[in-house]
Amino acid sequence: xxxxxxxxxxxxxxxxxxxxxxxxxxxxxxxxxxxxxxxxxxxxxxxxxxxxxxxxxxxxxxxxxxxxxxxxxxxxxxxxxxxxxxxxxxxxxxxxxxxxxxxxxxxxxxxxxxxxxxxxxxxxxxxxxxxxxxxxxxxxxxxxxxxxxxxxxxxxxxxxxxxxxxxxxxxxxxxxxxxxxxxxxxxxxxxxxxxxxxxxxxxxxxxxxxxxxxxxxxxxxxxxxxxxxxxxxxxxxxxxxxxxxxxxxxxxxxxxxxxxxxxxxxxxxxxxxxxxxxxxxxxxxxxxxxxxxxxxxxxxxxx
Amino acid sequence: xxxxxxxxxxxxxxxxxxxxxxxxxxxxxxxxxxxxxxxxxxxxxxxxxxxxxxxxxxxxxxxxxxxxxxxxxxxxxxxxxxxxxxxxxxxxxxxxxxxxxxxxxxxxxxxxxxxxxxxxxxxxxxxxxxxxxxxxxxxxxxxxxxxxxxxxxxxxxxxxxxxxxxxxxxxxxxxxxxxxxxxxxxxxxxxxxxxxxxxxxxxxxxxxxxxxxxxxxxxxxxxxxxxxxxxxxxxxxxxxxxxxxxxxxxxxxxxxxxxxxxxxxxxxxxxxxxxxxxxxxxxxxxxxxxxxxxxxxxxxxxxxxxxxxxxxxxxxxxxxxx
Numbered sequence: 001x002x003x004x005x006x007x008x009x010x011x012x013x014x015x016x017x018x019x020x021x022x023x024x025x026x027x028x029x030x031x032x033x034x035x036x037x038x039x040x041x042x043x044x045x046x047x048x049x050x051x052x053x054x055x056x057x058x059x060x061x062x063x064x065x066x067x068x069x070x071x072x073x074x075x076x077x078x079x080x081x082x083x084x085x086x087x088x089x090x091x092x093x094x095x096x097x098x099x100x101x102x103x104x105x106x107x108x109x110x111x112x113x114x115x116x117x118x119x120x121x122x123x124x125x126x127x128x129x130x131x132x133x134x135x136x137x138x139x140x141x142x143x144x145x146x147x148x149x150x151x152x153x154x155x156x157x158x159x160x161x162x163x164x165x166x167x168x169x170x171x172x173x174x175x176x177x178x179x180x181x182x183x184x185x186x187x188x189x190x191x192x193x194x195x196x197x198x199x200x201x202x203x204x205x206x207x208x209x210x211x212x213x214x215x216x217x218x219x220x221x222x223x224x225x226x227x228x229x230x231x232x233x234x235x236x237x238x239x240x241x242x243x244x245x246x247x248x249x250x251x252x253x254x255x256x257x258x259x260x261x262x263x264x265x266x267x268x269x270x271x272x273x274x275x276x277x278x279x280x281x282x283x284x285x286x287x288x289x290x291x292x293x294x295x296x297x298x299x300x301x302x303x
Numbered sequence: 304x305x306x307x308x309x310x311x312x313x314x315x316x317x318x319x320x321x322x323x324x325x326x327x328x329x330x331x332x333x334x335x336x337x338x339x340x341x342x343x344x345x346x347x348x349x350x351x352x353x354x355x356x357x358x359x360x361x362x363x364x365x366x367x368x369x370x371x372x373x374x375x376x377x378x379x380x381x382x383x384x385x386x387x388x389x390x391x392x393x394x395x396x397x398x399x400x401x402x403x404x405x406x407x408x409x410x411x412x413x414x415x416x417x418x419x420x421x422x423x424x425x426x427x428x429x430x431x432x433x434x435x436x437x438x439x440x441x442x443x444x445x446x447x448x449x450x451x452x453x454x455x456x457x458x459x460x461x462x463x464x465x466x467x468x469x470x471x472x473x474x475x476x477x478x479x480x481x482x483x484x485x486x487x488x489x490x491x492x493x494x495x496x497x498x499x500x501x502x503x504x505x506x507x508x509x510x511x512x513x514x515x516x517x518x519x520x521x522x523x524x525x526x527x528x529x530x531x532x533x534x535x536x537x538x539x540x541x542x543x544x545x546x547x548x549x550x551x552x553x554x555x556x557x558x559x560x561x562x563x564x565x566x567x568x569x570x571x572x573x574x575x576x577x578x579x580x581x582x583x584x585x586x587x588x589x590x591x592x593x594x595x596x597x598x599x600x601x602x603x604x605x606x607x608x609x610x611x612x613x614x615x616x617x618x619x620x621x622x623x624x625x
Contacts, residue, residue: 017527097344129360240451
């Protein structure tokens with residue numbers, strides 16, 4: 001297309017058209033970017049400006065008071081720790097089980113693979129519903145356990161299909177047949193040939209799972225009652241969406257001035273909390289973007 | 304390209320590849336037992352967390368009592384279904400679900416396509432990449448944080464949205480307490496979050512267009528707009544159809560999390576959807592059987608829609624899920 005560009009001078013309507021394209025793209029860019037930028041700026045701003053709804057372009061009355069409150073809040077630390085545990089363990093478990101299952105299902109010589117695939121895929125479109133699911137977990141005595149938080153969400157049929165498509169297109173049947181003639185077995189072939197070739201897909205699946213675990217809140221909401229096991233998102237909900245902020249419920253022994261100050265900080269604290277809970281993912285993301293996109297592409301083949 | 308491979312894969316899934324299975328299968332199972340071990344963790348997960356709950360579906364035709372268990376509880380036929388269909392809230396909840404869902408689809412479906420077409424037509428690669436990176440970002444924000452952002456931005460007292468409205472001479476709106484605003488907030492925040500991510504697949508499909516096609520169209524005097532219309536859009540049409548089918552399969556699945564978090568006492572009449580209602584009836588009011596029946600009702604409608612849309616699409620465009 002660029003070659004063509006040089007050959008033919010762009011006409012007037014093309015230039016107008018390109019102007020419109022750039023204009024629209026920039027509008028879209030700003031609409032997405034500004035709210036994100038605003039959160040960051042507001043988290044460093046003086047509560048007085050934030051509370052009165054200033055349209056901020058840069059931090060006004062720079063302060064880190066909000067962050068001091070955020071880091072002083074034990075809930076954030078507990079939540080962070082739990083979320084890291086659930087994310088790391090869950091992701092490891094999920095990657096292992098999805099890669100293994102996806103590989104097995106990619107093998108054309110696996111007897112019954114279409115039936116197994118059908119059984120798996122069916123669950124993407126039909127489920128028992130919330131209550132039966134809840135009762136199963138309850139009967140297994142898994143409620144209120146960290147184990148449940150790690151297991152739930154580790155296996156997804158969508159990811160298995162993604163892995164399967166990846167292997168179907170990267171591991172030629174000839175390679176496997178040749179290895180088998182040389183006396184290589186399934187296990188050895190998987191560990192010494194397939195795994196070294198699957199770094200890209202492992203990264204994709206790991207990232208998808210990690211984001212999922214990091215952001216998950218529903219399962220914890222219905223299954224976890226022990227506050228020491230709450231993941232970050234449950235505490236975020238308390239801080240962001242219910243009035244149960246530590247700041248808004250003044251404890252005894254604080255003078256009126258401190259209470260007023262704390263109340264003023266509520267909004268700034270909210271912005272600070274959003275920043276520190278989302279930052280790990282947003283920071284990682286530009287470096288890992290290509291893997292995410294790769295995942296979407298492999299997933300697209302699957303449909 | 305993506306879609307062609309998809310078709311091939313789907314055909315393979317249906318067993319259209321010439322099979323050499325039959326009586327060899329026992330021998331092959333023994334030979335490949337390691338592969339079945341590989342499948343075991345995933346299969347266990349699916350058995351326990353997806354299939355075991357299906358056993359509980361019978362509750363929707365029973366009157367559950369904890370002492371008797373799922374199996375022992377007495378059958379009551381279609382009692383819960385009648386209760387739900389005759390309940391005064393049924394119409395409201397059903398309509399809320401459909402409205403929110405269709406609105407999301409209508410507003411959210413074209414946006415990624417537009418973004419992808421725009422991105423595809425610019426030649427400044429750096430700017431293109433920057434726009435892509437930024438627009439993908441909201442996808443990674445959790446639902447809790449997203450709803451938190453909505454609530455602070457749209458707050459009547461301290462939200463900057465109302466500052467803008469006031470600056471243009473309007474009076475502040477209490478967006479979160481205004482029932483009429485609920486669906487707009489829900490849908491457009493979703494569009495904000497999902498447009499960039501949704502565009503990835505179309506951007507990729509567009510890179511598959513051969514440059515020669517554009518060149519010869521240019522020689523024939525087609526301007527950019529015409530080329531988008533006659534070359535780019537037909538290229539991504541199959542992708543659009545597939546995604547439309549997939550999305551319609553979720554018409555009755557308004558995600559629980561976001562709606563639930565956005566609900567408050569003021570907007571509940573417009574914000575109660577089937578999934579949140581199932582949760583409240585089931586886990587808050589502990590009416591297990593009734594909740595299961597509502598969930599099953601929802602599930603069946605979804606399934607029927609998916610099959611229907613898929614069949615229509617197969618007939619019209621040849622693209623389908625199976």
